[in-house]
Amino acid sequence: MSSSTNNNTTLNDQPTDVNVGCCAITLNINGQDHAFTVEPRLTLLDALREQLLFTGTKKGCDHGQCGACTVHINGERTLSCLTLAVMQQGQRITTIEGLAEGNALHPLQQAFIEHDGFQCGFCTPGQIMSAVALLREGHARTKDEIRELMSGNICRCGAYNGIVEAIIAVMEVSDAAV
Ligand code: FES
Ligand code: FES
Numbered sequence: 664m665s666s667s668t669n670n671n672t673t674l675n676d677q678p679t680d681v682n683v684g685c686c687a688i689t690l691n692i693n694g695q696d697h698a699f700t701v702e703p704r705l706t707l708l709d710a711l712r713e714q715l716l717f718t719g720t721k722k723g724c725d726h727g728q729c730g731a732c733t734v735h736i737n738g739e740r741t742l743s744c745l746t747l748a749v750m751q752q753g754q755r756i757t758t759i760e761g762l763a764e765g766n767a768l769h770p771l772q773q774a775f776i777e778h779d780g781f782q783c784g785f786c787t788p789g790q791i792m793s794a795v796a797l798l799r800e801g802h803a804r805t806k807d808e809i810r811e812l813m814s815g816n817i818c819r820c821g822a823y824n825g826i827v828e829a830i831i832a833v834m835e836v837s838d839a840a841v
Contacts, residue, residue: 681697681699681714681715682699682700682714683700683701683702683705683714684700684701684702684703684705685700685702685703686700686701686702686703686749687699687700688700688701688748688749688751688752689752690710690715690748690751690752690754690756691753691754691755691756692711692715692717692756692757692758692761693756693757693758693760693761694761697715699714699715701714701748701749703747703749704747705747705748705749706743706744706745706746706747706748707734707741707743707744707746707747707748707751707756708720708722708725708732708743708744708746709722709748710748711734711743711758717758717760719758719759719760719788720732720733720734720743720758720759720788720789721785721786721788721789722744723785723786723789723817724744725744726744726745727742727744727745728817729786729789729816729817730742730786730789730790730793730815730816730817731785731786731788731789731816731817732744732789733788733789733790733792733793733815733816734756734757734758734759734792735755735756735757735758735792735795735796736751736754736755736756737754737755738755738757738796738799739796740792740793740796740797757792758788758792759788759791759792762791762792762795769791769795770833770836771791771794771795771798771829771830771833772791774829774830774832774833775787775790775791775825775826775829777829777832778825778826778828778829778832779822779825780822780825780826780828780829781818781820781822781825781826782820782821782822783819783820785819786816786817786818786819786820786822789816790813790816790818790826793813793815793816794813794826794829794830794833797809797812797813797830798830798833798834798837800812803830803834806827806831809827809830809831810823810827813826813827813830
């Protein structure tokens with residue numbers, strides 16, 4: 664485990680201060696500890712994106728309506744825009760950046776590509792994080808059940824058919840492996 668440094672670098676090489684606010688916390692993200700300070704009101708979404716630069720997690724509505732900000736906390740899908748960062752000390756947080764193993768995409772990432780599960784891609788990290796949890800939960804067996812249990816993730820491009828096909832494809836492979 665390693666801790667983050669005090670300064671990160673943005674894509675345009677502007678340094679950004681990871682320490683903002685009074686509360687010292689350590690968040691375990693994708694298996695790595697990050698020690699920094701936050702304001703008590705800061706959401707996990709903003710901590711991830713603005714302070715730690717895990718920008719794979721997207722901000723859509725910022726009030727629990729679209730699912731773009733979905734991450735896993737201890738393996739359960741969670742809306743990071745409705746979650747306070749200071750309350751996640753000691754929790755195991757997984758973001759879209761933590762799904763692939765090296766150059767090997769997660770099976771659902773690969774399936775989204777193969778089944779055209781996206782168009783612009785903005786909703787895709789949230790869709791995939793939600794779908795990974797859905798498969799783990801094991802409650803969906805049919806396309807209708809998948810649609811119902813993925814209904815918290817909105818896609819403005821309307822890529823829903825491809826998303827369902829991708830999930831079904833991974834589910835079938837998983838079933839065959841049992
Ligand atoms: S950004 Fe969190 S649900 Fe829309
Ligand atoms: S792919 Fe564009 S919003 Fe879903």
